[in-house]
Amino acid sequence: MSEQMVDITDVLRRKAREVANDAVVKSPQFSLFQGTQALEINNKRLDSGIIELSVEEEEFDVLCKRSLQEVLATSDAIFRNVFIWLQNSSLSVTVFSCRYVEELLVIYNKDANKGISSCRFGAVENVSMDPELLLVHKVLRSVVLGALHLVRLCLTLGQSGVVYEEEDINTQTMNLNVITMVESNDILKELNDSVDFLKSKYADSKDSEILQLILKTLVQLINLPQFIALKVPKLTDCSTPPQSPAMVSSLAALVDSLVTHVDYLNSLPQIPGCFSMGIQKRLDNRLPSRDLIPLKSEDYSSLKVLVDDLQRIWAISNRLTSQDVVNHALNFANTHHHVISRAIYALFLVRDDATVFGVEKVSDFLNEEMLRFSCWDSEYINTSNEIVKQKVAELTHQISSVALEWLSVMNQNPCRQRQHFSRLITVFDTLEYNSENFERNLKEVFQVNEEFEYNGELVLALPITSWVCYVKMDIMLHVVLRGFELELYQTWEFHQMYWYVNYLVDNILLILDRVIEYNRSKIYKIQQMKNQLKKKKGDQKLRYKEKMMKRQAQIPSLQLFVDTLNKKIVQYKIIQGLAVLQSIQLQKYIKSGILKTPDFPFVQNEEILYKLRMKPFASVGVPSLPPYSHYQFHLKNSLKQPHTPQDINHVKSSILSNIKIITDGIQSKDVTVSMHICSQDWLHWFRQLQRSCIGIGLQLQKPITATQRVVIDSKGFHRYFPVVNSE
């Protein structure tokens, strides 16, 4: 027995005798919960050590020559596997399951410091003499290198904190270093050399052409990090928008060609044993055994999605205002994207240096947002009091970091978006509290009087707080409405949730009305200066006139912001109208007895379900969550007063005319609507709302019988307003 070995047979026997039957033996440092993540030997579903391999898999030769067609089939499979992996599979069942990839990685990992020279499939002699050996050791090798570099890039994106590891991108690499010590330039050179080789040795071949397409596409994808670094300055009225970056347009053209060959590629036979579960058996595998994913589950359409996404992201280069950034972000959140685009978007939007698109500070972006909403030409901005200026800057700094959080919701997956929004409700609520205290203090301590007449009373304008409060309520509305999208509500909850939507929109409309009045009061004050001017004389008159003209220059901006806010009101009224229409329909079902809260065996009372559902909103100061009794009262009343067909028509027609106002605005690139970027997506959004309105309207005309049941039909309708049918 060697000196390092100790015989423990006796100890083991003695200890084993002490163990009681059926007792779990574990170290005190170890919790049983940790054990739940362990794999189990000899369990077929968990132990990858007992995977059985075919002879072809066992004897697969990575060194021998291959035909051009075999190399094409393998390259295509490796490349497609990158995208299968990105649909949330693990590397072990996708890219790494290719024997060439495994072999290269294993050899590289033995001597990673040597960089690209240790990236080989093994030692072969006289490669350069034989084109079919070169196809493997030059061309296929470069595809493997390109694909792995792309994997590495995606891993970096996955680990950058902007998307969720495991949930969005599976980042487990079986403890293999994914060629991190190989320079991207070296890989680009290999890829380009392979293209040249194919061009010269296999000039007139379709297979060669497709293989070149794959190589060139890899080249463009490897260049993606450059996209993230592009600076996107704001457009001015007269400047022309920059062209799409070259890498995006080349990529788009390459992908368009590549997809035309998918049927042909699918018809090519794979080399037997080339893709195998063997790596799960041979290397460090912490996951349960898993089957490989069929290659046909990816047909390069996700690559197409990625390219379309990049073009959509780039569309922000047409932005004129902060409102464009907000709407572009909201549209990004509302549309489906490739996970890599979601990561890229986040990094592209807010850069490492905390700038938006590499050109403006987040705080400048936020300031513009607040100015456009309520703060333009306010006392805080006009004051010459340095302390006040400093204090306002401190507050906006605080708000900036929260605004940053808001922006970082937009690239999340839809489930996470709602969770993040839900968390932000409390963050904004606290911010609102702080901001209100601050603004009240400004009046009391510094006599900065930001007041205006509202509903016949002189009130504090609270411009900053108004913005914070508005954004908070808008977030609350998102959380409620996205519950419909994510199918969180059961039909018996629908009525209550639309009632709450209505309540929230009422509150949003109140604040928007208040802010509009405040902005109008500023315009009015400036207009009144003329009267004052008449009373002034001499030098005083001249100075006053100069001041007046300066102030008058503010009027167009103020008017623009009032118009913008009015367009916001139109949009909220669409949501509110649909919530009302939906409620009318649901009331009919409730009244006829086919929709009711079931009698649940373990639920103390319905109120507890209401409170659980409304938990995200319960802590909010304003608007406070109405108690359950209010909802019940409302429901009882509405059932007593059914709506007449005229009422219903009125609701419907105002929804439709409001939708028209917005869609006209989108089409005419109206700056107060600010949806000229990705306008097709926005048009689609509003057309879906229109469909919901028409769909619910039609449903309202159908008679209901007590034996029917309700079913939800979401297909073709807006995700926030599915049609509740009876059948």
Added chain:
Amino acid sequence: MTEVTYHTLEAGNDEELHALKTMISDDLSEPYSIYVYHFFLSQWPELCNIAKLNGETIGVIICKIEPHRDVRSRGYIGMLAVKKEHRGHGIAKKLVRISIEKMIKAGCDEIMLETEVVNKPAIALYEHMGFIRSKRLYRYYLNQHDAFRLILPITSKSTVRSVYLQHSDQLAT
């Protein structure tokens, strides 16, 4: 016809353990190791209940109770399965009822579980008991399906965000 009987898993009954493992492994998409069973069974043996017919194990439910962020007691339904040929006879419903009653008795403020959004029978089963969907979890399962987190509120603690429960605890002490 003989009656289906319900009881907790007998400690040390390897045959029953084996039967329930097979059933779960056949019916649930997620693979569970023996350590997962040990985790549940050795800490909450009374919350592992099985249904038997003529000596054969035909249904199982496995639960646990743990504090959630130190502010509320949360019951959790970890696994539930009924053999295919015995489905549709109310066996799962009975197993879930037994477990919920035990968890309520043990002082749970809420009972929670996750299930795949495509698992209509399970969702219907729980929702008929008063569970509501609190969250949708993106690609929660190994098979990439989203999941719903379902919650049955038992006490009002379940309806308050845990940060506020923490604060009120601090205020009280």
